[in-house]
Amino acid sequence: MFLRRLAYYAHSIVTLLTGITNWPTVVAAFVGLPMNKPFVIQLRSSGLRFNVRGPMDIWIVKETCLDRDYERLSGPVQTGWHVIDIGAGLGDFTIEAARCGDLVLAYEPFPESFDLLKQNLSVNKIGNVLPMAEAISGQAGTLQLELSGAAVQHKTTSVRGERKTISVPAITLGEALSRLNGFRCDLLKMDCEGAEYDILMMADESCWQRIGQIVLEYHDGVSEHSHQDLIDWFEKRGFKTHCFPSQVHRHLGLLHVILERTSS
Numbered sequence: 001m002f003l004r005r006l007a008y009y010a011h012s013i014v015t016l017l018t019g020i021t022n023w024p025t026v027v028a029a030f031v032g033l034p035m036n037k038p039f040v041i042q043l044r045s046s047g048l049r050f051n052v053r054g055p056m057d058i059w060i061v062k063e064t065c066l067d068r069d070y071e072r073l074s075g076p077v078q079t080g081w082h083v084i085d086i087g088a089g090l091g092d093f094t095i096e097a098a099r100c101g102d103l104v105l106a107y108e109p110f111p112e113s114f115d116l117l118k119q120n121l122s123v124n125k126i127g128n129v130l131p132m133a134e135a136i137s138g139q140a141g142t143l144q145l146e147l148s149g150a151a152v153q154h155k156t157t158s159v160r161g162e163r164k165t166i167s168v169p170a171i172t173l174g175e176a177l178s179r180l181n182g183f184r185c186d187l188l189k190m191d192c193e194g195a196e197y198d199i200l201m202m203a204d205e206s207c208w209q210r211i212g213q214i215v216l217e218y219h220d221g222v223s224e225h226s227h228q229d230l231i232d233w234f235e236k237r238g239f240k241t242h243c244f245p246s247q248v249h250r251h252l253g254l255l256h257v258i259l260e261r262t263s264s
Helices: 002-019 023-031 055-066 069-074 092-098 111-123 173-178 196-201 205-209 227-235
Strands: 039-042 049-052 082-086 103-107 129-132 135-137 141-146 155-157 165-172 187-190 213-219 239-245 252-261
Touching (some): 002 023, 002 055, 023 039, 023 055, 092 103, 092 187, 135 141, 135 196, 165 173, 196 213, 196 227, 227 239
Parallel strands (some): 082 103, 082 187, 103 129, 135 165, 187 213
Antiparallel strands (some): 141 165, 213 252, 239 252
C-alpha cells in the first residue's frame, strides 16, 4: 500500500503541474501561502476555469477533469445524454458532463458549495445545467447536513447530534428522475459521503428501469452498510457491478453499476 500510495502521489504532482495552466497558484495553495478565497485554476487542455477554496477542491478537479476517474468507468458522456449528478460540489463533473450531454441535473445541498457550483457554471458559460440546492435521500423531507471536516466531506443525517448541522431539503431518487420529464437518465453520478446507501437501497424499484448506469464513490465506515452490501444488493437484482478500490484510502473507492439485467 505504501509504495502504491507513493507512486500515486508522485504521478498526481506531475498531473497537477502539467494539467493546470496557472500551476504556481496550485503550489502556493498546497504549501499554505496566504490567498484570497475562492481563487481560480484553469485547465490546460480544455480551458475550463474553476473557482476553488483550497487544496482539496484542486484535488477533486484533478481526479474528475484530469484523471477522469468517473469517465474511465462509465465512458465519456455522449451527445444527447441526460445526466444526474448527486453531490455536485463545485461543479467539476457537472461541467464536464454538460459539455457533451444534453442536460445535467446537479444536486448540491451545502450552500457554500452550491454558490461555487453556480459561479463555475457562469464562468464557463454552461447553460444546460439545472442546479438544485437539495439533498437526495431515501426519504423526502428535511435532513441535517453535518458541517464537520472539509466542505466536500459534509454528510447528511436524519437526526441532530452533537456536531454542528444545518437543515437542508431532501427529495428521493425517484423524484430526481421525474424531473427529467420522461427522459431516461443515461448516467447517474454520485459522491455523497455515505448517503449513497440509503439513496439507492431505499429507492423505488421502478427507478432501475429509468437509469442506464451508475458510477459512484463509495464511503465505508459512515453507516452500517459497506460497498460490498451495495454490490450484493445490485447483483441480486441481476445487475453487473465493477468495484475499484482507492489506491490510497481503504474506506474509499469507485463502484460502477450497469443497469442491464444479467439474469432473470
